[in-house]
Amino acid sequence: MIVMKFGGTSVESATAIARVATIVSARLDRRPVVVVSAMGKTTNRLLAIAKAAAEGQQSEALRQLEELREYHRSEAVQIVREEDKAELDQLLDEHFTELSQMVAEIAQVEEFSPRMVDAVSSMGERLSSRIVTLGFRHAGMDTVHVDSRAVLVTDTRHTHAAPIFQRTYARMRETVAPLAEKQVVVMGGFIGSSQDGTTTTLGRGGSDYSASIIGAGIGAEEIQIWTDVDGMLTCDPRIVPGGYRIKTISFAEAAELAYFGAKVLHPATVLPAVEKNIPVLVLNSRNPEVSGTRIVKETVHCRNVIKSIACKTGITVVKIQSLRMLMAHGFLHRIFEVFDRFQTPVDMVTTSEVSVSLTIDNDSNLDDIKDELSRIAEVEVETNRAIVCAVGDNVRGTPGIGARIFRALSGINVLMISQGASQLNFSFVIDATELRPAVQSLHDEFFSTLDPEVFA
Numbered sequence: 001m002i003v004m005k006f007g008g009t010s011v012e013s014a015t016a017i018a019r020v021a022t023i024v025s026a027r028l029d030r031r032p033v034v035v036v037s038a039m040g041k042t043t044n045r046l047l048a049i050a051k052a053a054a055e056g057q058q059s060e061a062l063r064q065l066e067e068l069r070e071y072h073r074s075e076a077v078q079i080v081r082e083e084d085k086a087e088l089d090q091l092l093d094e095h096f097t098e099l100s101q102m103v104a105e106i107a108q109v110e111e112f113s114p115r116m117v118d119a120v121s122s123m124g125e126r127l128s129s130r131i132v133t134l135g136f137r138h139a140g141m142d143t144v145h146v147d148s149r150a151v152l153v154t155d156t157r158h159t160h161a162a163p164i165f166q167r168t169y170a171r172m173r174e175t176v177a178p179l180a181e182k183q184v185v186v187m188g189g190f191i192g193s194s195q196d197g198t199t200t201t202l203g204r205g206g207s208d209y210s211a212s213i214i215g216a217g218i219g220a221e222e223i224q225i226w227t228d229v230d231g232m233l234t235c236d237p238r239i240v241p242g243g244y245r246i247k248t249i250s251f252a253e254a255a256e257l258a259y260f261g262a263k264v265l266h267p268a269t270v271l272p273a274v275e276k277n278i279p280v281l282v283l284n285s286r287n288p289e290v291s292g293t294r295i296v297k298e299t300v301h302c303r304n305v306i307k308s309i310a311c312k313t314g315i316t317v318v319k320i321q322s323l324r325m326l327m328a329h330g331f332l333h334r335i336f337e338v339f340d341r342f343q344t345p346v347d348m349v350t351t352s353e354v355s356v357s358l359t360i361d362n363d364s365n366l367d368d369i370k371d372e373l374s375r376i377a378e379v380e381v382e383t384n385r386a387i388v389c390a391v392g393d394n395v396r397g398t399p400g401i402g403a404r405i406f407r408a409l410s411g412i413n414v415l416m417i418s419q420g421a422s423q424l425n426f427s428f429v430i431d432a433t434e435l436r437p438a439v440q441s442l443h444d445e446f447f448s449t450l451d452p453e454v455f456a
């Protein structure tokens, strides 16, 4: 068995879904379980609709809902068999009636609670997985839909729920694996449900994670992430075009890249795969002939020092200084306790005795954090920063990398520098306005020659 996950752009239209059907049809002997994201930008659109409702613009919300329904209907109708058209109408009716009831409820209470965010945003995958199931039937495949909420069990942390692995794996073994022996199973990514049956989601971009959880649960031999690029590239193509495809990379390196902003893979994706040692492939649904990127357990030897450059914008730097804490212990503990209390993950930290700088990418509790920290230290906040992260197994133990990085960055103001304990990465913080030139010149420095074994 293999898991094949198709992202939003890969199922954004009738043409895209037909392409997916062709790709899956060609791999039936591997007994695929297909995981799909919401069609195109549906998740963003659903969230915008609910937000409008919460802000009292109910008629605007309903207008956008109607547009979204028409988008799904007009694409789906092109890839559904004549005899399945009634089923399509019925499923659209059911899902959009449920959505308009939610919109009415949100408008009434003027609040968009995390639980409601999940109920609303789950609709994208609930719809797309049903539509893709009909599309596969139209393409002649024997296909069955499984509601992910019946098998992917999570805790109740709405909008970023964590799977309860044992239960989830048991259900996947019992239901999904036997079905996949005979039929093409189609499931929605991103969504699950808590033990009492309430709909939850795994967090934005979470369909990759679903694919990997399902792969681990059914004991798949491979997890394929089909997207809109040829694989993992040597840099983020939206920041600097012209990066090269990485043919093979290790789980550890891929995880680091994902964590530091390479959106091509959700950061949690590698965890279940590593645990069960299942290779993950990143492939292009518009260019299925290309062999993509293979992510494997073993170290991937490479003559280039760096395998890829990731970056993350929207970073806030918090600078904390307290002379009172000179030679005293417990300063870091007190600082981190505050971030912990306000449930704010810290990404990067640099410290020198009484001064600590750290970065966060979620500043929803920043004011509270600042107030609390101000009781023990002077606090300064800088917004609109970016983290750039050069990743590669060779970062560990190759002398002179720091010098090459700083030579490449001459003229750019580097605000923080860090090399984590994994020693797989060298990361630094700059002003977001300098991101493009910084990534471009690092890319020029480290990828002017390529190890043909690793890059294409």
Ligand code: ADP
Pocket (backbone or CB within 6 Å): 006, 007, 008, 009, 010, 037, 205, 226, 227, 228, 229, 231, 232, 233, 234, 235, 236, 237, 238, 261, 262, 263, 264, 265, 308, 309
């Ligand atoms: P999907 O909808 O298929 O999940 P995403 O938009 O989440 O697709 O992820 C694919 C995108 O990730 C690419 O279009 C690309 O812009 C971006 N990306 C960022 N960093 C990288 C990288 N190092 N390699 C490839 N793609 C990257």
Ligand code: ASP
Pocket (backbone or CB within 6 Å): 007, 008, 037, 038, 043, 044, 124, 189, 190, 203, 204, 205, 206, 207, 208
């Ligand atoms: N549809 C969800 C999102 O847009 C999950 C995903 O696409 O991975 O975040």
Ligand code: MG
Pocket (backbone or CB within 6 Å): 007, 205, 208, 263, 264, 265, 266
């Ligand atoms: Mg994605």
